Amino acid sequence: MSKLLTVKGLKAEIEEKEILRGVDLEVGDGEVHVIMGPNGAGKSTLGSVIIGDPRFEITGGSIFFDGDDITGEDTDKIAKKGIFLTFQNPIEVPGITLGNFIKTSLEMITGERMKPSEFKKRLKETLEVLQMDPEYAERDLNVGFSGGEKKKAEILQLLMLRPKLAILDETDSGLDVDAVHIVSKGVEAYKKQVGGALIIITHSTRILEALKVDKTHILVDGKIVDDGDASLIDKINNEGFEAYIKE
Amino acid sequence: MKEKTQVNDIDRSFYDFRNEDADAFKVDAGLTKDIVLEISKEKNDPDWMRELRLKCLDIYNSMEVPDWGPSLDALDIDNIFTYVRPNMRGMQNDWENVPKDIKDTFDRLGIPQAERKSLAGVGAQYDSEIVYHSIRDEAASKGVIYTDIESALKTEYADMIKERFMKVLPPTEHKFAALHGAVWSGGSFVYVPKGVKVDFPLQSYFRLNAKGAGQFEHTMIIVEEGASVHFIEGCSAPKYNVANLHVGAVELWVGKNATLRYSTIESWSKNMYNLNSKRAVVEEGGKIEWVSGSFGSHISYLYPMSVLNGKGARAEFTSVTFAGEGQNLDTGTKIVHNAEDTFSYVNTRSISKSGGINTFRSSVVIGPDAHGSKSSTSCESLMVDSISRSDTIPAMDVRCADADVGHEAKIGRISDETIFYLMSRGLSETEARALIVRGFADNVSKELPLEYAVEMNNLITIEMKGSIG
Numbered sequence: 001m002s003k004l005l006t007v008k009g010l011k012a013e014i015e016e017k018e019i020l021r022g023v024d025l026e027v028g029d030g031e032v033h034v035i036m037g038p039n040g041a042g043k044s045t046l047g048s049v050i051i052g053d054p055r056f057e058i059t060g061g062s063i064f065f066d067g068d069d070i071t072g073e074d075t076d077k078i079a080k081k082g083i084f085l086t087f088q089n090p091i092e093v094p095g096i097t098l099g100n101f102i103k104t105s106l107e108m109i110t111g112e113r114m115k116p117s118e119f120k121k122r123l124k125e126t127l128e129v130l131q132m133d134p135e136y137a138e139r140d141l142n143v144g145f146s147g148g149e150k151k152k153a154e155i156l157q158l159l160m161l162r163p164k165l166a167i168l169d170e171t172d173s174g175l176d177v178d179a180v181h182i183v184s185k186g187v188e189a190y191k192k193q194v195g196g197a198l199i200i201i202t203h204s205t206r207i208l209e210a211l212k213v214d215k216t217h218i219l220v221d222g223k224i225v226d227d228g229d230a231s232l233i234d235k236i237n238n239e240g241f242e243a244y245i246k247e
Numbered sequence: 248m249k250e251k252t253q254v255n256d257i258d259r260s261f262y263d264f265r266n267e268d269a270d271a272f273k274v275d276a277g278l279t280k281d282i283v284l285e286i287s288k289e290k291n292d293p294d295w296m297r298e299l300r301l302k303c304l305d306i307y308n309s310m311e312v313p314d315w316g317p318s319l320d321a322l323d324i325d326n327i328f329t330y331v332r333p334n335m336r337g338m339q340n341d342w343e344n345v346p347k348d349i350k351d352t353f354d355r356l357g358i359p360q361a362e363r364k365s366l367a368g369v370g371a372q373y374d375s376e377i378v379y380h381s382i383r384d385e386a387a388s389k390g391v392i393y394t395d396i397e398s399a400l401k402t403e404y405a406d407m408i409k410e411r412f413m414k415v416l417p418p419t420e421h422k423f424a425a426l427h428g429a430v431w432s433g434g435s436f437v438y439v440p441k442g443v444k445v446d447f448p449l450q451s452y453f454r455l456n457a458k459g460a461g462q463f464e465h466t467m468i469i470v471e472e473g474a475s476v477h478f479i480e481g482c483s484a485p486k487y488n489v490a491n492l493h494v495g496a497v498e499l500w501v502g503k504n505a506t507l508r509y510s511t512i513e514s515w516s517k518n519m520y521n522l523n524s525k526r527a528v529v530e531e532g533g534k535i536e537w538v539s540g541s542f543g544s545h546i547s548y549l550y551p552m553s554v555l556n557g558k559g560a561r562a563e564f565t566s567v568t569f570a571g572e573g574q575n576l577d578t579g580t581k582i583v584h585n586a587e588d589t590f591s592y593v594n595t596r597s598i599s600k601s602g603g604i605n606t607f608r609s610s611v612v613i614g615p616d617a618h619g620s621k622s623s624t625s626c627e628s629l630m631v632d633s634i635s636r637s638d639t640i641p642a643m644d645v646r647c648a649d650a651d652v653g654h655e656a657k658i659g660r661i662s663d664e665t666i667f668y669l670m671s672r673g674l675s676e677t678e679a680r681a682l683i684v685r686g687f688a689d690n691v692s693k694e695l696p697l698e699y700a701v702e703m704n705n706l707i708t709i710e711m712k713g714s715i716g
Contacts, residue, residue: 051671055663075670076679084671091668095686101672104682108673140686157672 009061021222037219082164086154099137148179155186172207265485273331303428310422317575329430331374367447368393392438399436434464441471448477455484461492475506486516499527508536515543531557539566552581555589567691570603579608584617593624599635681711
C-alpha cells in the first residue's frame with residue numbers, strides 16, 4: 001500500500017538558489033516524523049514546498065499525497081486534500097476574526113456549510129484544550145497576538161481543520177515552558193482526536209516529550225543524510241550535527 | 248467548491264442593466280441659455296430660481312475646467328443631455344403608479360424591499376426626476392419632511408429653500424458647482440424639526456439610465472437643534488460607451504447638538520464622470536458623520552467638506568474608495584474648524600487594482616478662533632498589484648497655537664506571503680485577496696447598516712474577481 005506522503009528526489013530553488021537538493025521522505029498514515037538539522041539546511045523550505053509555496057520553484061522530483069501527484073499543485077488545493085502547515089510567523093490579517101476565519105477555512109476545506117451552533121460548540125471545546133480565552137476567537141486574525149498566542153492560534157486551526165497530515169514548522173521556538181506545554185498538549189489532542197500524521201520540524205526536543213516518534217530524519221544542506229528512530233533525537237542532542245557536516 | 252456566501256451570488260449585471268430609451272422628453276445635447284430656460288420652464292421654476300440658473304450659466308462660462316486633478320479632456324458638455332424626463336408626470340408615492348420598466352429597475356436594486364424592512368422613508372430618482380417618494384407615518388407625524396425639492400418649493404418650506412439654496416455651496420465655488428446650479432433637477436429635501444430623532448434611515452437612490460445624460464440632483468438636509476437622522480444615498484447606472492456625467496450638490500445644516508449621518512454607496516458605471524460636491528455646516532455641539540463607499544465612475548472629483556462653526560462641533564469622515572481598471576478616483580475631504588473645542592476625525596482606506604489610480608486629498612483648516620480643537624487623520628492605501636497607483640496629499644493650515652492636529656498615512660501592497668498563508672488554509676487566491684481587501688475596508692462596512700455592508704462586500708468581491716478570475 002502506498003504511503004500517505006511520498007516525496008521523491010525533490011529539488012527546489014528560490015531566486016535561482018537551490019535549497020532542496022533531492023529529498024526523499026515517506027510518511028505513513030498516523031506516523032510521527034521528526035526532521036532535524038542545522039540552520040539553513042532547508043527544513044522550513046521542505047514544509048513550504050510540500051504545501052505548494054509559489055515562491056519556490058520545484059526543479060526536480062515529485063510529491064504524492066494520498067495517492068495523488070500534488071507536485072506543483074495550488075496551495076489551496078493541497079490544503080483541501082488534507083495537509084496543514086503551521087507557520088513560524090503567522091500573518092496578521094485585520095478585518096476578520098480568528099473565529100470567522102476558522103469557519104471560512106473549514107467550509108472551504110470541507111465544501112460544506114457548518115451550523116453556527118455546532119461550530120461554536122467545537123470552537124469552545126478546542127479553545128479549552130489550548131487554555132485560550134474564548135475572547136481570542138473574537139479578535140482579528142493574529143492582530144496584536146504575542147508570539148505564543150500566534151502559535152496557539154495555529155494549533156487551534158490544526159485542531160479545528162483536522163487534516164490528515166500536519167507539518168509543524170518550529171512551533172515550539174520562542175515559547176516559554178508553559179506555552180510549550182500547552183502546545184504539546186494540543187499536538188497530543190490532534191493525535192488522539194484526528195489520528196493524523198505529523199511532520200515536526202524542530203531544533204529542540206521539548207515539544208516531542210509527550211509524543212511517540214516513529215522516525216527521525218536529519219536534513220543537511222538540502223538532503224536527508226540520515227534516518228533513524230526516536231533514539232536518533234537523543235544522539236543529536238548529545239552530539240549535534242557536526243558528524244553530518246562536510247567540510 | 249460551490250461558493251456559499253451571499254456575497255458571491257451576484258455579478259456585475261446587478262447594476263449593469265439598461266432599459267430602452269423610453270424618455271418622454273429630453274433637451275438637446277449641450278449647454279446653452281435656451282436649454283437652461285427650457286429646463287426651467289419644464290420644471291415650473293419660481294422666478295428667483297430661473298434667475299439663479301441663468302446667473303450660474305454665466306459663472307459656468309466664465310470659469311476654467313480644473314487642471315489639477317484627473318484629466319477632464321474627454322468630457323464634452325456639448326455631448327451631454329442635461330435634462331431627461333422619464334416617461335411619467337409627477338412624483339408618486341405608490342410604486343404601483345410608477346411605470347413598469349422604472350419600477351422593475353428599482354426592484355432589481357432592492358429599493359422597495361429595503362423600504363419595507365428598515366427605512367423610514369425612500370426617494371427614487373430616475374434620470375432627471377424623482378419618480379417616487381415616501382415617508383413612514385411615524386416620522387411624518389413628528390413633522391419630518393422628506394420629499395423632492397421641486398415639491399417642497401410649493402409648500403411652506405419654499406422660503407427656507409430660497410434662503411439656503413446654493414448658499415453653503417455657492418456656484419462660484421468651481422465650474423461644476425455653477426453647472427449644477429444652471430441645470431439641477433431632482434434630489435431630496437429633508438427637514439427634521441427640533442428635538443426629533445428619526446429612528447430608521449431615510450434613503451434616496453439615484454439611477455441614471457439614459458445614454459450620454461447628466462444627473463444633477465440637489466440634496467438639502469436641515470437638522471434642527473437636538474434632532475438626529477441618518478440619510479443614505481445610493482447611486483448606479485448601466486455602462487455605455489459614451490461619457491455620462493453626474494454633478495450633484497449636497498447642502499447640509501446640522502443644528503445645535505444635532506446629529507446627521509450621511510452615508511453613500513456609490514457604484515456608478517465606469518463611463519461616468521462623477522464631479523460631485525457635498526458640504527455640511529455644523530453648529531455648537533452638533534455632529535456630522537460621513538460614511539462613504541465609492542466604487543464606480545471613470546473619473547471622480549469628490550471632497551465632502553465639513554465646516555465646524557459652533558463650539559464643540561464634530562465631524563467624522565469614514566470612507567473607502569476602490570479604483571479598478573480604467574478608474575482615476577480623486578477623493579478626499581476638507582474640514583474647517585472655526586470655533587473652539589471642535590473635533591474632527593478622518594479615517595479612510597483606498598484600494599487600487601488592475602491599474603486603477605487613487606488620489607486622496609485631505610485638507611484641515613484650523614481657524615484663529617479654534618482654540619483647543621483637535622483633528623486626526625488616518626489614511627491607508629492598499630495596492631493589490633504592482634500596476635496600480637495610490638497617492639496621498641495631505642494639507643494642513645493651522646492658525647491657532649493650542650490646537651492638536653495629527654496626520655498618519657500608510658501605503659501598502661498585499662504580500663505574497665499573506666496570500667500563501669491564507670491559501671494554506673484552503674482559500675483560493677481570489678478569495679484570499681478579497682478577504683484581505685474586505686478586511687481592509689472594514690472601517691466603513693462596520694459603520695453601515697447590515698444590508699449596505701453586505702452590498703459593499705458584494706462590490707468588493709465583484710471588483711476583486713474582475714481581473715484575477
